Amino acid sequence: MATNAEIAGRFEEFADLLEANDVEYKPRAYRRAAENIGAHPVPIADRVEAGDEEILEEIDGVGDAISSKVIEYVETGEIEELEELRAELPIDIADITRIEGVGPKTAGKLYRELGIETLDDLEEAAENNEIQEVKGFGPKTEQNIRENIDFAREVGQRQLLGEARPLADDVLAFLDGLKAVERCEVAGSIRRWRETIGDVDALVATEDGEAVVEAFVDWDSVDSEIESGPEKASIRVGEIRVDLRVVVPEEFGSALQYFTGSKDHNVALRNYAIDRGMKLNEYGAFDVSDVEDHEAGQRVGERVAGETEDGMYEALGLPWIPPELREDRGEIAAAENGELPDLLERDDIRGDLHTHTEWSDGNTTIEAMVDAAAEMGYDYYAVADHAEGPGIVGGMGLSDTEILEQVEAIREVAAARDIAVFAGIEANVDADGEIDLSEEVIDALDVIVASTHSALGQDAETATERLVRAAENPAIDVLGHPSGRLLNERSGLDFDATALGAAAAEHGTALEVNANPRRLDLWGSAVQAALEEGAPIAINTDAHQPSTLEYMRWGVHTARRGWAEPADVINTWELEELREFLH
Known part of the structure; x- marks a missing residue:
């Protein structure tokens, strides 16, 4: 069954290939449709297969032509027009355009001039100095390509959390509905809410592992079975691999702790256990203080925990450590000393301070966005459309x-609504760390978010100076998406998060978790570094339509990965406290 993310991906590819062919206007329409399809809260393929094609009429930017292609894809698994484009331009467009500075048009030109179809082709051409000979290119562009090949290969093997986690939720719902399943949970990096994941890991407690595996590989959503056995199985749903492991109920907690990771956390925890005469593994926690050969087997010693994950930590005299913190960044010492943070929860969020409307590049009206925020129960909300500036394409600022x-x-x-609405703007932080707004505009606004959209290839020292200068600007309330990165697409700015956090704390500028x-x-480690310096944090969705206000889920868990407590995040504060901060 095609997921919304998978369908959206087809239209992103459509847009890229059209742009590579120098087609104007149409790529933007396809990208808009892709964004709205990907963000739609209801599984589109399920509804279309059930005969409810009217659901497509609800999606902004999806007209008759695109609707017919969505239906074609759901029914046949392909889109004929897209297949024709692929044949005309046989480029691994997603891989190649992950190179910083190589967009679809560049990819198209390199194919026509040098026959480049894959990352391997691109690397070979760069190593042979062929790219700089193409009109419009040069040694600097070629060197940039050479330096970013490894990054493009690495990210191409990982899925975005926002694409994989909804599938993980579906997997859990399916497994939880099986009679033989006593407990189930996701594990691995997706349980730690990492921003990208390799695959979805699911763990089940059961006395009948074979029945669970059999039902799992027969699940209606499965596109292909990779492998299966009595205790584990792997399937593919769309482009995402899902790995299932079944264990007996009394070992569920130890297996969950072990397979959640991270590797660094587990190694540190095992060493902590060894120092206390204990042994930890996926089968339980064992007291080996009286055992001479600790390596005699996995289950040596007296088993003191394993049925629950809490018990694995309790066996060491520690409180349970939330999965988001398990990255070996001081969480074990904090647990030992009773200093684990009281982590932020989704319900702590009272508003969203960075969103867009059709006035710039959003998809709907001010009224529609404000009403959607009110329906979410928010106390306050800010419209922050783009101002003119570098990096804002298409005259949308x-x-x-x-x-x-x-x-x-x-x-x-x-004036006509109960929710407090802030008039804001997303200004552009230029290469020197400045913003271009008149004093009249600054005085008229309630909140100014300032973000980087250009000059993202600066070295770390220059980038840090640039961001610190922006944080020091008294007009700026929130420094939006500081690195400017796009996951799996571009790495963005490299900067010193500690130095930026110190500047933000001193000057009362909130750093955004976009x-x-x-x-x-x-991201998590950068949030942690900033918080250690006392910097305030804002979690904003950058929503361009009502449904993407739900992105707040990803931001909250990302902030939790940075040890954020409610008081650290300005949009958990009471309205008057927030007003005082902004003013």
């Missing part, structure tokens, strides 16, 4: 005059 007009429009909407699953910027 607002001029100072347009910003002032929008402020008035926002005030009118706010919850869009393509960004998750800041």
Whole structure:
């Protein structure tokens, strides 16, 4: 069964191939449709297969032509027009365009000039100095390609959390409905909410492993079976691999702890156990204080825990450590000393301070976005459309005059609603760390988010100085997606998160965790470094339509990976406290 993310991916590829062929306008329409399909809260393929094709009429940007292609894909597994484009341009477009600075048009030109179809072809051409001979290219571009090949290969093997976690939820719902399943949970990096994952790992406690495996590989959503046995199986759903492991109920907790990881956390925890005469593994926690040969087997010694994950930590005198923290960044010492953070929860969020409307590159009206925020139970909400500036393509940024007009429009909407609505803007942090807004505009706005959209190839020292300068600007309330990265697409700025956190703390500027699953910027370790310096954090969705306000889920878990507590995050604060901060 095709997922929304898989269908969206086909239209992203459509857009890339059309752009590689120098087709104008149409790629933007396909990208808009892809974004809205990917963000749609209901599984589209399920509804289409059930004969409810009207669901496509609900999706903004999906007209008759695109609807017919969605239906064709759901029914046949391919789109004829896309297959024709692939034949015309047989390029691994997704892989090649992961190279920083290589977009679809560049990929198309390199194919036509040098016959480059794959990353291997691209690497070979760069090593042979062939790319710099193509008109419009040069040694610097060729060197950039050479340096980014490994990055493109690595990220091409991983899935975005926002694409994989919904599938993981479906897997758990399916397994939980099986009679033979006593307990089930995801494990691995997806349980730790890493921003990208290799595959989905699921763990089941059962007395009848063969029945669970048999049902798993026969699940209606399975596209292909990779392997199966009495205790484990692997399938593929769309482009994502799902690995199942079954264990007896009394070993579920130890297996869950072991397979959740991370490897570094587990090694540190095992060493902590050894120092206390204990042995930990996937079968349980064992007291080996009276055992001479600890390596005599996996189950040597007296088994003191294993049925529950909490018990594995309790056996060592530790409280349970939340999965997001298990990266060996001080969590075991914090647990030992009673200093684990009281982590932020989704329900702590009171509002969203970085969202877009059709005034810039969003997909709907101010009214629709505000009403959607109110329906989520938020106390406050900010519209922060793009200002003009570097990195904003297609003339979608607002001029100072347009910003002032929008402020008035926002005030009118706010006057008719119970939710507090802030008039904001997303300004552009230029290469020197400055923003280009008039004093009149700054005075008129309630909140200014400033983000990097260009000059993302700066070295770490220059990038840090640039971001620190922005954090020091008294007009800026929130520094949006500081690195400018796009997961699996571009690496963005490399910078010193500790130095940025110190500047943000000193000048009262919030650092954003951008919850869009393509960004998750800041990320866990950067959030932790910033919080250690006392910097305030904002978690925002960067939503471009009502459904993507739900991205907040990804942002909250990313902030949890950085040890964030509710008080650290400005959009958990009471309205008046937030107003004071912004002013």
